[in-house]
């Protein structure tokens with residue numbers, strides 16, 4: 446790694462300043478005056494992440510008082526509720542993304558991943574990720590990194606190591622006045638053998654592309670003349686692990702895609718394709734009322750989705766059931782998924798959607814903080830929050846709990862704890878979204894909650910009186926899920942949450958709910974361009990079918 450320094454007063458195109466080169470050679474700066482970064486009176490708010498938290502906050506912060514800078518490995522925002530629609534060809538990938546760079550938004554951007562925070566100097570260590578493939582951290586990239594770190598850099602370097610060498614970006618430091626951490630979460634694998642290496646995950650556009658491509662690939666492999674009937678059956682068995690909203694919506698969207706569009710292309714494979722949904726819990730969609738969750742199970746079973754609740758996945762490997770080791774990656778064949786209950790089962794693809802784990806940045810970067818500048822800690826106290834000793838440099842504070850999200854107070858300030866149970870509240874460091882856990886009650890890890898948190902934080906920062914405002918509280922506006930064949934579920938908050946006079950029912954299901962689901966997501970799409978594109982694509986699909994192309 447070459448350590449370099451980022452100068453926030455410079456245009457971002459010239460932000461990576463090699464220390465060995467003379468400074469004057471680095472001053473390109475015609476465009477500097479137009480950049481919001483050049484106004485030193487404004488506070489520099491560095492926002493980590495361009496997802497629901499980071500993107501929303503950056504757009505809502507007042508540009509009069511603040512100069513927001515997004516640092517993210519991803520140069521776009523993804524409207525995740527419609528990600529399953531892109532994997533099933535109902536929408537184009539571009540219909541659900543918004544570019545982070547937009548001159549009208551007056552937000553600066555650096556395509557990089559934050560690696561460490563120096564709370565005393567108020568700087569971040571970042572790694573440029575512009576040319577890195579697979580931009581977000583997934584369990585698979587973590588595995589890739591681990592394997593690369595293990596291997597010595599010799600001339601006999603394996604192809605993966607050689608590839609990682611050019612993928613590794615320069616590191617540089619970025620100063621901040623205020624820091625907002627919204628790096629989201631990665632997929633949880635529970636250490637299940639083979640899952641990191643062989644499963645697909647479903648968090649980003651790249652994941653949706655991979656899923657769509659693999660489904661098409663399995664159909665083409667299945668019709669090859671050499672493919673045996675047994676292998677054909679396995680290749681066309683698509684497994685999804687995790688029956689939460691993501692797993693359910695993906696199963697439902699793939700079911701529509703396969704039964705309505707793919708079967709028209711492959712009539713000889715009639716009756717063979719199968720979607721199997723696994724979960725350890727006895728029910729699907731546990732956040733919905735029991736009657737709605739039961740309706741979802743019954744409807745999806747009727748649609749032909751095999752729902753295997755109370756099933757424990759033990760391992761996932763390449764090769765057909767019964768094949769002897771070694772098990773090498775072989776996309777030309779199927780995988781074997783083993784459950785405690787049913788033993789080995791051949792599958793063409795396994796998508797793993799079992800919940801959230803914290804990315805490395807959250808679990809490690811605030812792991813051990815020994816010194817605080819007094820002005821960035823406004824209270825250090827016992828668990829009763831009595832101030833004890835502000836800015837004590839000898840205590841060692843850690844993020845708590847070790848593997849979980851960042852603990853934040855009601856105003857979304859990050860809290861650290863030491864062994865004595867004392868708490869440090871960082872005045873200038875905030876966290877929100879999937880990587881944060883408010884101490885006064887964690888909202889669900891959803892776009893709805895993250896959006897509310899970032900809107901709340903932007904309003905409070907814009908008003909400038911954090912101390913005197915009531916803490917953030919989550920307002921449940923309801924939950925929706927698409928369950929296939931133009932049917933959906935809609936859970937409206939319980940009467941206690943919406944006032945006893947509410948005339949609304951507690952749940953809507955079926956085609957009416959599907960219509961509301963569509964209207965809601967069209968209206969919630971960020972730009973007018975995407976609102977219109979989504980609406981038109983859904984109408985066009987009715988006449989011309991979904992997009993079945995494979996790139």
Ligand code: FAD
Nearest residue numbers: 494495496497498525526559628629878879890891892893
């Ligand atoms: P994210 O939106 O995941 O954004 C994290 C950002 O941080 C990304 O831009 C990432 O590139 C960046 N990042 C990662 N590491 C670093 C680093 N080291 N440095 C800098 N940046 C970094 N919620 C709902 O309410 N309704 C739904 O219908 C719904 N559907 C969903 C469907 C799918 C398929 C998925 C995956 C999620 C869905 N969710 C839904 C959940 C919702 O998307 C998340 O709760 C929400 O995205 C959390 O926002 P976030 O900002 O915390 O994280």
